[in-house]
Amino acid sequence: MYQEPRYPGKRVPYERKSKRWQDVTNAVTKFIAREMLPMRLVESESFTELVNVLEPRYTVPSRKYFSGTALPTLYNDTRRAVEKEVQSLTHFATTTDLWSSRTSEPYLSLTIHFIDESWRLRSYCLQTSYFPESHTGEIIALGLKDALASWSLKEEAMVCMTTDSGANVVSALRINNWKRLPCFGHRLHIAIERSMRDTKIDRAIGVCKKVVGAFSNSWNLKKALADAQTQMKLPEHKLITESPTRWGSRQRMIERFVEQEKAIRHVLGGDKKRRQLIPSWQDIDVLESVSKALSPLLEFTDALSGEQVVTISYLKPVLSLFNSEVLAEKSDDTQLTKQIKESILDYLNTKYRDDNVDDLLSVASTLDPRFKNRYNDDDQMIMSTISSELMAMTTQEESSAPGPSTAKAEGAIAEGGAKGDDDTYEPPAKKTKKSFGSYFKKSVREERESQANAIEKEINSYLLIPEVDSDVNPLECVCLHPDVRWIASVASVEPPQETIETNGKMGRIVSSVYDQQGFLLKLDGK
Numbered sequence: 001m002y003q004e005p006r007y008p009g010k011r012v013p014y015e016r017k018s019k020r021w022q023d024v025t026n027a028v029t030k031f032i033a034r035e036m037l038p039m040r041l042v043e044s045e046s047f048t049e050l051v052n053v054l055e056p057r058y059t060v061p062s063r064k065y066f067s068g069t070a071l072p073t074l075y076n077d078t079r080r081a082v083e084k085e086v087q088s089l090t091h092f093a094t095t096t097d098l099w100s101s102r103t104s105e106p107y108l109s110l111t112i113h114f115i116d117e118s119w120r121l122r123s124y125c126l127q128t129s130y131f132p133e134s135h136t137g138e139i140i141a142l143g144l145k146d147a148l149a150s151w152s153l154k155e156e157a158m159v160c161m162t163t164d165s166g167a168n169v170v171s172a173l174r175i176n177n178w179k180r181l182p183c184f185g186h187r188l189h190i191a192i193e194r195s196m197r198d199t200k201i202d203r204a205i206g207v208c209k210k211v212v213g214a215f216s217n218s219w220n221l222k223k224a225l226a227d228a229q230t231q232m233k234l235p236e237h238k239l240i241t242e243s244p245t246r247w248g249s250r251q252r253m254i255e256r257f258v259e260q261e262k263a264i265r266h267v268l269g270g271d272k273k274r275r276q277l278i279p280s281w282q283d284i285d286v287l288e289s290v291s292k293a294l295s296p297l298l299e300f301t302d303a304l305s306g307e308q309v310v311t312i313s314y315l316k317p318v319l320s321l322f323n324s325e326v327l328a329e330k331s332d333d334t335q336l337t338k339q340i341k342e343s344i345l346d347y348l349n350t351k352y353r354d355d356n357v358d359d360l361l362s363v364a365s366t367l368d369p370r371f372k373n374r375y376n377d378d379d380q381m382i383m384s385t386i387s388s389e390l391m392a393m394t395t396q397e398e399s400s401a402p403g404p405s406t407a408k409a410e411g412a413i414a415e416g417g418a419k420g421d422d423d424t425y426e427p428p429a430k431k432t433k434k435s436f437g438s439y440f441k442k443s444v445r446e447e448r449e450s451q452a453n454a455i456e457k458e459i460n461s462y463l464l465i466p467e468v469d470s471d472v473n474p475l476e477c478v479c480l481h482p483d484v485r486w487i488a489s490v491a492s493v494e495p496p497q498e499t500i501e502t503n504g505k506m507g508r509i510v511s512s513v514y515d516q517q518g519f520l521l522k523l524d525g526k
Contacts, residue, residue, distance in 0.1 A: 013059045024058050029070040033520040039063035039071075075516040082124055087152050089114050093312075095162040095183075096144060098135060098169065106131045108140070110147045119475045125519060126151055137171025144172060160360060165190065179356060184315060187351055188344075189246075192294065195343035200336070204286035205250070207279050208257050211264060212239045214274055221267060221274075228263035235259065251294045254287050286336065293333075293340040296326045313368035313474065316361045316375040319352060359385060368474045372467055383459060390455045 014021035032041065041047050042063050051060050061070070086092070092114040100106055108131040113123045127147060133139050148155060160179040163169045164186040173180045196205075215221045216239070229236050240256045243249040257264070261284060268278045279287075300318060327341040352358065362382045365371045373379050468477050 011057050014057050021058060024055055025061065025070055026074065028060075029066060029074050030520070032066065033071060033074065033516070039067045042066055071516055075520060078520060082126075083151060085116070086112060086114070086124070086126075089153075089157060091157055091159055092153070093159045093162070093181075094148075096169070097164065098131065098140070098166065106135070108143055108147070110144070112151075112153070115475065121475060127519060135168050137168045137175055140168055140172035141175040145176060179360065181312070181357065181360065182351060184318075187348060188297065188300070191344045191347040192297070194347055195293075195340045196290075198336070198339075200282075200286050201290060204279075204283040204290070205254070207277070207283050208254060208287060209242065211268070211277050211279065212241055212253060212257065214277060215239050215264075216241055221271070224267045224270070225260070225263055228266045229260070232262055232266070234263050248298055251291065251298055254291050255295060258284070258287055258291055285334070289334045289336040290340065293327075293337045293344075297344075300326075312361065313364040313371065315352070316365040317371055319348060320375050322348065363389075369462075369465070369468045369477055370470050370472065370474055372463055374467070386459060387452070387455050391452060 014024075016022075028042065031037070032039065040063055042060050048060060051058055092112050094113065095111045097109050098106065099109070107128050109125060109128045111123055111125045113121065116122050127150070129143070129147070131143060133143070144161075145155075148158070155176070155178070158178065160181045161173060162181045162183055163173065164183045170180065196202075215225060222238075225239075226236065228234075237256060237260065239260065240249065240253045242253045261279075265278055268274050323345060327345050329338055329341065333341070352361070359382075362376050362378075363385055365375050366373050366382050366386065373382065376382050468474070
């Protein structure tokens with residue numbers, strides 16, 4: 001059995017060219033990239049101690065080596081693999097977002113979504129580029145065009161781009177003449193914010209924030225709240241602080257406040273300095289009305305922001321569900337609850353009534369075997385759209401197939417011959433004698449009619465098959481022609497800063513390193 005040789009003194013370090021040294025360095029680089037850690041980590045004393053215990057013969061390179069050599073090498077190798085995969089796509093969808101880092105540096109992100117050959121929905125955050133230019137529609141339009149071009153992605157292959165409702169981003173897509181899908185999460189956020197424009201709601205939420213803030217900043221109040229929860233047999237939950245950019249956090253704050261109202265009253269009632277913070281019964285009524293209207297919506301935002309499941313085909317069913325059940329008026333609703341529900345529904349129905357967006361959503365839900373044409377307003381138009389798209393794909397496949405060009409031959413016949421490049425006479429091609437079987441071949445028109453009939457039969461057969469369970473992944477049971485480009489789109493933009501900045505306290509990072517780490521962060525298995 002092999003035994004590692006013992007050295008009298010310090011163990012001989014690995015050479016930089018050795019496989020072991022390179023393997024460890026690559027592992028450290030991936031760890032830094034995937035966890036979005038600062039490069040200064042490799043020069044910290046604690047990290048050096050950790051490496052010395054795990055691998056005493058390994059010498060950790062400097063942070064300049066990782067940022068200037070190791071990370072770019074890993075990025076370039078991975079990028080080549082991803083480029084090879086995405087350049088062969090015939091259809092894909094994208095999402096984009098403009099945002100600022102914790103250090104107020106502006107970034108423009110681009111994420112691609114597509115269905116691979118194994119019928120899996122894939123997503124790659126292709127780039128998170130430093131974008132210091134003025135954020136006008138024209139400049140953003142150029143930036144997005146450059147982003148696609150840098151990955152050799154064809155604009156005509158892009159089904160749509162999901163964005164928020166920023167006027168400059170909307171203008172950019174209009175300039176590029178790209179189909180835009182509004183981010184559902186952003187639309188829902190705006191709809192809820194509009195429904196909250198009421199003085200009673202402003203006052204009640206203001207009181208709620210003050211109380212939550214008081215408990216957050218006082219250990220004595222937290223301890224007293226825990227004792228009151230035990231005494232009153234309430235759930236031992238902490239109060240939740242609102243995040244201004246996430247409506248869901250406000251709803252969670254209100255829900256928790258209403259849940260713990262009795263304990264909060266008990267604690268504040270025993271504190272003379274904070275007794276004035278006790279909410280009135282009118283404030284509690286308002287908060288309960290708001291919570292009843294909004295609580296059913298929480299789960300939809302998270303569900304429609306996933307990247308590993310088909311979400312665009314859910315939009316029509318979700319909007320229908322909102323109108324028929326989730327936000328439908330109930331007998332025990334207060335007037336304020338009814339008002340909030342009506343406002344949200346009115347905004348969402350208006351914004352998703354756009355013909356281009358509605359057609360996209362209708363086709364996507366129709367191609368989803370869980371829903372088919374259950375939510376369509378005009379079945380005939382949607383079926384016609386799907387048939388036309390499939391026919392166009394068939395024609396494109398045929399035209400891309402290699403075949404002889406007839407233009408030169410037709411010119412030679414018309415002129416009684418042709419001249420070559422050296423002005424020598426080329427006699428016209430001899431006419432070939434038609435075979436008996438050639439009389440029975442179908443004309444081009446007959447071929448097209450036959451293809452159209454076959455596509456129509458295929459669609460009708462698909463619609464006759466029973467719908468599958470709504471929890472089933474539609475890509476696992478596709479039974480129509482494999483043109484599922486519509487359901488490769490994503491309904492909501494997942495802000496890159498949510499993914500990137502929650503993976504560690506980074507501080508300031510050079511923009512090029514930020515782009516490379518952001519790209520590598522979400523590439524599992526690459």
